[in-house]
Amino acid sequence: MRPEIAVGSPGKLFIVAFMVWGIFVSVAQTAAAQSLFINDSSAAKPPLTDASRPPLATLPSTPAALPTTPAPPPEHAFWDRTNLWLFSGIAVTRAMDYASTRNFQARGRQEILLPDDVVNNSAGFASLEAAATMTSIGISYIFHRTGHHKLERWLSIGHIAVTGFGDVRNYALESRHPPQ
Numbered sequence: 001m002r003p004e005i006a007v008g009s010p011g012k013l014f015i016v017a018f019m020v021w022g023i024f025v026s027v028a029q030t031a032a033a034q035s036l037f038i039n040d041s042s043a044a045k046p047p048l049t050d051a052s053r054p055p056l057a058t059l060p061s062t063p064a065a066l067p068t069t070p071a072p073p074p075e076h077a078f079w080d081r082t083n084l085w086l087f088s089g090i091a092v093t094r095a096m097d098y099a100s101t102r103n104f105q106a107r108g109r110q111e112i113l114l115p116d117d118v119v120n121n122s123a124g125f126a127s128l129e130a131a132a133t134m135t136s137i138g139i140s141y142i143f144h145r146t147g148h149h150k151l152e153r154w155l156s157i158g159h160i161a162v163t164g165f166g167d168v169r170n171y172a173l174e175s176r177h178p179p180q
Helices: 010-036 081-106 122-145 149-172
Strands: none
Touching: 081 122, 081 149, 122 149
16 A cells, blocks of 8 residues: 655655755766866877878968867856846746735645644745745856856746746636635
């Protein structure tokens, strides 16, 4: 017989947190693996031997004739205008999540993703929303430092989209007030 996990129980919260952690670790490992495989053409060439060296007369005499490697793409500052807008969008959608959750609770609905101990505690729930915002910014910073600038932006865009969808859904739910 399999024990059932009650909706909103600490066990369910642990499972969700463990799944999120697992996704984060797999993304971080993929990012680290990608940063190890930098295109280095000198590593793929075998070492020159005396027999394989070209004569000195055929070597280029000017530095301009030497082959050049393409310059790396320009990096942007972490706190640039785009990231400031994206992080502000995350903060706004998280604040809307707090307000929409409080709104649907006032209309008689029940939160199913978080335990009641967290959602019914105003300071605890606000802290959770702030922690979610800071976690998203922190993961974006990790992507920035490892050179994954597209992932850095797309993480924030995805966070805004998912949280915004949840906000709209919370406001769209019908009220469940008991008939009077």
